[in-house]
Amino acid sequence: MNHLISSKPIPLSHLRIQDNFWSEYVRLVRHVVVPYQWEALNDRVEGAEPSHAIQNFKIAAGLKQGEFYGMVFQDSDVAKWLEAVSYLLETGPDPELEAVADGVIQIIAKAQQADGYLNTYFTLKEPGNKWTNLAECHELYCAGHMIEAAVAYYQATGKKLILDVACRLADCIDSVFGTEEGKQKGYDGHQEIELALVKLYHTTSQKKYLRLSQFFLDERGQKPDFYEMEFARRGHKVHFPALDMVHDKAYSQAHLPVRQQKSAEGHAVRVVYMCSGMVDVALETGDQELLEACKSLWRNIVTKRMYITGGIGSSAYGEAFTMDYDLPGDTAYAETCASIGLIFFAQRMLQIEADSEYADVMEQALYNTVISGMSRDGRRFFYVNPLEVWPDACDRNANVHHVKSERQGWFGCACCPPNIARLLASLGRYMYSLQNRIIYTHLYIGSDVSMSWEGGDEVRLVQDSRFPWEGAVRFEITTRKETEFTLALRIPKWCRAEAGLMLSINGEEAAYEGLMIKGYVHIHRRWQSGDVVELLLPMQISRVRGHPLVRETIGKVALQRGPIVYCLEEVDNGANLHQIILDKQAVEEVQFESELLGGVPVITVPAQRVQATDWEGQLYQADSEVQTIPVTARFIPYFAWANRGRNEMSVWVKEES
Amino acid sequence: MNHLISSKPIPLSHLRIQDNFWSEYVRLVRHVVVPYQWEALNDRVEGAEPSHAIQNFKIAAGLKQGEFYGMVFQDSDVAKWLEAVSYLLETGPDPELEAVADGVIQIIAKAQQADGYLNTYFTLKEPGNKWTNLAECHELYCAGHMIEAAVAYYQATGKKLILDVACRLADCIDSVFGTEEGKQKGYDGHQEIELALVKLYHTTSQKKYLRLSQFFLDERGQKPDFYEMEFARRGHKVHFPALDMVHDKAYSQAHLPVRQQKSAEGHAVRVVYMCSGMVDVALETGDQELLEACKSLWRNIVTKRMYITGGIGSSAYGEAFTMDYDLPGDTAYAETCASIGLIFFAQRMLQIEADSEYADVMEQALYNTVISGMSRDGRRFFYVNPLEVWPDACDRNANVHHVKSERQGWFGCACCPPNIARLLASLGRYMYSLQNRIIYTHLYIGSDVSMSWEGGDEVRLVQDSRFPWEGAVRFEITTRKETEFTLALRIPKWCRAEAGLMLSINGEEAAYEGLMIKGYVHIHRRWQSGDVVELLLPMQISRVRGHPLVRETIGKVALQRGPIVYCLEEVDNGANLHQIILDKQAVEEVQFESELLGGVPVITVPAQRVQATDWEGQLYQADSEVQTIPVTARFIPYFAWANRGRNEMSVWVKEES
Structure with missing residues (x-):
């Protein structure tokens, strides 16, 4: 296996956001969204749909009496919340929040079964039917989110309990799925486990997790069809009658082997989660064919199937892509989670190839659909982000019933609010990436970041930004000694043709045209402490x-x-x-x-x-x-x-x- | 009860269509559509969805073994076919077709139960559940269509067997429903019985049928809610889970008493069938309040909820009206049957008030949506008549799955094809109406029609028309003796403001402006045989x-x-x-x-x-x-x-x- 050369995000612990626009979001996530969601997960938000997600874990842990309630993927809400908490803790200490999280982790650990299995729906409701309905029942999806949370919590706190839970869960999965005799050659109806296992591999260095991720990707869409085989084995039992997940294979991108998929089909979130996992694996294995498939899917999405807001998914039925150039505004789905997934995909592509087109789309989705998904007080959320709304029609024409003209407190299917929380809590990971001695700046967000290179060079970079309202950005470098590196600054597509675009270094205007590589101005020099780079990106x-x-x-x-x-x-x-x-x-x-x-x-x-x-x-x-x-x-x-x-x-x- | 003054259609037996445009449709209905539909009803059309409708009657009649198959309203397809056949027979003899119809009538009569009950679904499938699910199960709807067919067949042939069947069925219904102690105070989830009972009253002069029609109209939308009461009585059994007919009362116009309904809500066909029955009853009883409700609903439809094609119903969900001015073109429903029902409604309003706005809408729906509903060879049909079609999207975006880009051979729910057949077979009834000595000409269709008045005056009117391609129309009067009457000619709204509109009598241009009453030029004179009236309606x-x-x-x-x-x-x-x-x-x-x-x-x-x-x-x-x-x-x-x-x-x- 050959690693592809890649740039890596900067750990949240090395970065602090100090931004006119984003600091308020970060504050909201810490002080409103995450606490609010904790209340919601515990069914203490008046007027909101009940979650029961924590209760399910308590019952599965034997700490409470009761029955499972909620969607088959209810567990993932807790995992996403825990992941968001982890990012907050990595960014800055919060002993009280950490104590709450530790408490939840204790419950989760108790809910895990002896063989490593962990899923409250099956544990409580269908204990005899584990691993019998991958197409519909999100077992590996929930596992993936738990693994993501575990990795994040371990990185933030160094505490191993939840990481051990994740490893035992992954080992349990590894014992059930694989090409070996006696194992299931299957894959989940909702991708997520793939990218999660690569994170677990990064954290534990256990190659088996990477191999398992690769297995799930490679197996998807192969013949004979796994969904139909398990469907027959379970006596044709259907979990979600409104959709036909078993036979509508494109819904979950199981219509073709992933390497052969050239267009984004089916459920939009699934597509971009899958693509994220594909990039992760390609990056580790150097699998060019897999990378080409990622590029084809990327190209199809951003040149034919994406709203101007960075929203994806044109149809409420199946929350899905439909076809090239079919981008209705009023009936759009453009789920918040799908744009978050698109950001995951973009960020990973950026790691392989620092081409500003990926960052442009990341910015487009972030500043438009993603933050549209949350109210200004952090308490109400959009699941659907239409481009045109006629509120009376939303009430009276079934084609737009899915469109809400006001944000909602919580949802029965509450995937979006915790997804916003975990994205915003980890926003620092999307701003920069490092490759050798190149610091790529993808997003212009005021921040204070520290980096160190082999050889002991340390650099602190303070970014001031007036984004998104003005295109004035200023970087100040602090370093103990003169240090050679490249500062690569993205020139967004929206200003590249504008007059007035200006770069200056230490107050002197500098030509940038010759320094452009794939949309980034590469400023290479021996930097001295106090050096200042200013960029003016005209916002016409x-x-x-x-x-x-x-x-x-x-x-x-x-x-x-x-x-x-x-x-x-x-x-x-x-x-x-x-x-x-x-x-x-x-x-x-x-x-x-x-x-x-x-x-x-x-x-x-x-x-x-x-x-x-x-x-x-x-x-x-x-x-x-x-x-x-x-x-x-x-x-x-x-x-x-x-x-x-x-x-x-x-x-x-x-x-x- | 006071009759309202009204004009009446001319019987089909007195009228022959001889028209450049329409004769081909009449020929198609007789030689292609009706025979084709007979094959379809007998499941002999290759590639088309099976009907089983005749088979159901044979099984119910004890002539065959087997089980009921089809929709709960499958019987109505046979009734509508029989009604179309009746109109053909009234227009001109066809012994072979009459023999086929007589055979069907024998089977229908045998399928009727001793108490007059007639419905193959309940007879075969749920014999214990008759009259327990009016909201959903179309028992009275099917009865209504059978009554309409019976009246038409009796008028065409003078044969009483099917009329007797209809009377016994109506008597059976009368014994079950009404305000008297022990009867159900209910009404059908799909209006149709109301207008049918008025036809039966006209044919038999039995006032009880008119009263029963009035009862069904008056009961609709009253409190306590009938649907919910019967729903509770049958243990909350639901027949059509995809819709919520019991609780979505507006779907079947049961949200308000009919006199209080000011806007067209819910299933479009139901609305216009209901309105037709309301006009019928108002016409017989002089009920001004009922008539005002009809006018409100008419006004709402034609000024706020109708496509330019005369199509109605903006939403596929519920095949329904949505709201004022909500007329999307690509997701339109605009069911063929709904426009046919709008023509029924318009024709009845014209009988009460010869105002050309009713005939304008009738013409609009007829020349656009209705004939769009059928292919030029009479073998394929549209159920849905959109105003904009993107065929690829019909395959791939669920919002427009209901839209077909090509006409279909037959439908599982085959209401539209036989409805087109019965409308076109009786087209002559929509062209003229007579009131005292006024002959209203609503549609310009080449034809030869005979009329007689009290006193023995007989008039033959031969209309030549180049509609719809040119606005030149010519009427020649033949009469044995000079006869005084008014020829009232509609001036369509689409040409009223045009230069070039011209009326001439016996070759001499005549001023028409002073003769206009509600959109009709009233030419009153003592007519002599050979008099010729020519009208030029400019088609800009x-x-x-x-x-x-x-x-x-x-x-x-x-x-x-x-x-x-x-x-x-x-x-x-x-x-x-x-x-x-x-x-x-x-x-x-x-x-x-x-x-x-x-x-x-x-x-x-x-x-x-x-x-x-x-x-x-x-x-x-x-x-x-x-x-x-x-x-x-x-x-x-x-x-x-x-x-x-x-x-x-x-x-x-x-x-x-």
């Missing part, structure tokens, strides 16, 4: 158009400024946003409104609004003139919508032709 | 716009010429019809193409087509110019689409702003 307002094959966007534009996609909201523009047509030549204006939505730049554009005068009692009119009045369309950042009550929203807006 | 091409509250249509136009709505098809315009933008000021041209689709006028319009040059590998572009090339958009009549293979179609087309 762009009118973005969709590919002419996208039916939804033709004749329309979306406004983007920097990484932020904008939208119209009814509260600012009145109802019936579809009546607004932007003037083609008009100049957009931007003004920062510090009192609005925590402080956001608002964009205004001269526009026309179609009027409904002379229409009384008529639904159709022949040869009538379109009546319009001039209006000013007022746009806010997409992520901030739905914080001012139930109302219409639209990202894509008509433009005069 | 109109660019029709939707109300500015309709999201789907804003910025777009539909082309209409005369009663015909046009559409773009991929076969004429290439794929990606959404890329076509009509030039605003350009002049449309029309040319009759005799070889195309049986001969249709084709409309061409200069347009621009958005190009996808310079988009390789990009899904979004900032601040790029829209590239277009000039093209000629080629439109065909909407009803004729999908006769040249699977392809895209669009009614609403963008227009330069």
Whole structure:
């Protein structure tokens, strides 16, 4: 096996976020989201759907009486919460939180069975049916999340209890699945175990975990079909009758061996989790074929199947991809978790190849869909992130019942809120990566980070950033002695063609064009303490158009400024946003409104609004003139919508032709 | 009870259609559709879904062994077929067809039980559960269709066997339902019995049938809720788990007493069948409150919830109305049966009030959605009539799975094909109506019709029409002696404002403006044999716009010429019809193409087509110019689409702003 050359994220313990925009999110995660979710997992949030997830573990541990309640994958909510907690603890000490986590870990450890098996649904509800319904029942998915949590907790605290639980669980899985005689040649209906096992391999250096991950990936989509075999073995029992997981193989990407998959099909979260695992394995094994498959899937997603907000999944049915260029705005699914998974995928691709296109998409998904998924107070969440909402229709037209016009407190299927928490708690891992003596800067987030190289060189890098509202970024290097390394700064696609892009080093403007490699300006020098690099990334307002094959966007534009996609909201523009047509030549204006939505730049554009005068009692009119009045369309950042009550929203807006 | 003054249709036996356009449909119904459907009902159509409907009756009659198969309302397919046959027989003799029908009637009569009960599903499958699930199981709906068939067959042939069956069935129903002690105060989940009982009353003069119809209407939506009471009584058994018919009361218009319903809610076919029954009862009883409810529902449908094609029902879920101005084109349901029901409703409103707006809608639904429902060879049918189709999406996006891009041979739920057959077989009943000495002409269809009045006056009216392709219509009167009456000719809304509208009597142009009453030119005179009235209704091409509250249509136009709505098809315009933008000021041209689709006028319009040059590998572009090339958009009549293979179609087309 050949490792691919890769850059690695910087451990959270070496990085502190100090950012005008993101510090508030980090604070929210620590002080609101994680505590709130702890309450939710313990069924103490009034008015929210019950979780019962902690209770399930307590019952399985023999600490409580009762029955399992919840989805078959309820355990994963606890694991994701624990993973988020781990990142918080890695970032900074919190003895109280750590004590709570230790308590949960004790319960989890007690719930594990003697053979290493750990899953409260099967333990409590179907003890005789373990490993009989991989297609539908998420056993390995839950195991994967527990392993991710264990690795994170061990890294944060050095405590081994949960890591031991994870290893025994992985060993249990290893004893059941594999190519050897007597083992099942199967794989899970929801990918997750694959990337988790690679993390466990990194932490324990046990190659068997990497091999097991590789096995699950290689087995997927092979003939004879595993789902159908186990379906026959269990007497055709179906767990989720609303979907046809056994036969709709593309739903879980089991329609083809993974190396042969060229387009993103089926459940969007599953696709990007799978791709993340594929990159992980390719990175460790140097498997170029696997890497090529990752690239094909990446290319298909980002050039044909992704919303401008970084959302993926065009259909509520199956929470799934549909087909190339099919990107309806009002019926979109664009699940928060899917964009988080896309970020996982992008971050891993970046490790293999520092090409800014991966970071561009990461930024796009993060600043738009992901943070749209949470309310400004950290207490309410979107599962679905549509690009156009007509609230009355959400109530009355079944095609858009899945779209909510206001964020919800919790969900029966609560995958998204803890996923947001674990992503934001580990945001530091997405900002930089290190490869030899190159420091790649992927995201411009104010931070203070320390690095050391072989030979004892130590560097501290303090980033000041005015993102996402202004493109001014400043890096100051502190080092004990002159140190040679490369600072590679991403030039985002949204500003690359703009006038005003400027790099300066120690106050002197520097040419950057010759330093560009795959979207990163590589500044190589012998750095001295106190060196300052400044970057000005002009944030012009762009009118973005969709590919002419996208039916939804033709004749329309979306406004983007920097990484932020904008939208119209009814509260600012009145109802019936579809009546607004932007003037083609008009100049957009931007003004920062510090009192609005925590402080956001608002964009205004001269526009026309179609009027409904002379229409009384008529639904159709022949040869009538379109009546319009001039209006000013007022746009806010997409992520901030739905914080001012139930109302219409639209990202894509008509433009005069 | 006070009858409302009304006009009455002319019996089919007094009318013969001789029309350039419609004679072919009449021929198709007689020689293809009805025979084909007979084969389908007998499960002899290869590749089509089995019906088993005749078999069910044979088994129930004790003539065959076997089990019931099909939907709970499978019987109604036989009844609708028999009704269509009756209209054909009333129009002209066909001993062979009559013999087949007599044979079916023998079987039906044998399947009727001693107490008059007749329903093969309950007889064969749930004999103990009769009248226990009105909400879901269509017992009275099936009875209604059988009654309609019986009335039609009796009128056509004078044979009483099936009428006796219908009366015994109605008497059986009367013994079970009513306000009297010991009877059920209930009503059917699918309206149909109401209008059928009024027909039975007309034929038998038995007032009890009218009272029973009135009872069912009055009971609907009252408290305590009948559906819930019977649901409790049957132990909460559910027949159609996919819908929630018991609790979703608006689905079957049981959310309010019918007199309080102001908007069209729920299943579209049910709404218009109910309204038809309401008009029937109002007409007989003079019930103004009931009539006002009909008018409110009519107004709501035609001014807020109807597609330009006369289609109704915006949502596949529940085949239902959704809300005002919610008229999506691609996810439309617009069931063929619903437009047929809208025609039933319109025709009845016309009887009460000869206002051309009812006939305009009748014409709109007939020439567009209804005949779109059938292929040009009479062998394939649309259930769903969308306004925009992207065939690949129909396969791959669940939101449009219900949309077919090609007509189907038969359906498991085969309501639409026999409904088209019975409508087209009785088309003569929709063309004229008589009130005292006024002959209202609602539809311009070449025909030869005889009328007689009290006093022995007889008039023969021969209509020549070049509809729907040209607006030239000619009437010649033949009468034995000079006869005084009014010929009232509808001036369709689509030409009322046009220059060139011309009326002439015996070759001399006549002023018509002063003769207009509610959209009809009333020509009153003492007519002599050989008198000729000519009407020229200019068919200009109109660019029709939707109300500015309709999201789907804003910025777009539909082309209409005369009663015909046009559409773009991929076969004429290439794929990606959404890329076509009509030039605003350009002049449309029309040319009759005799070889195309049986001969249709084709409309061409200069347009621009958005190009996808310079988009390789990009899904979004900032601040790029829209590239277009000039093209000629080629439109065909909407009803004729999908006769040249699977392809895209669009009614609403963008227009330069």
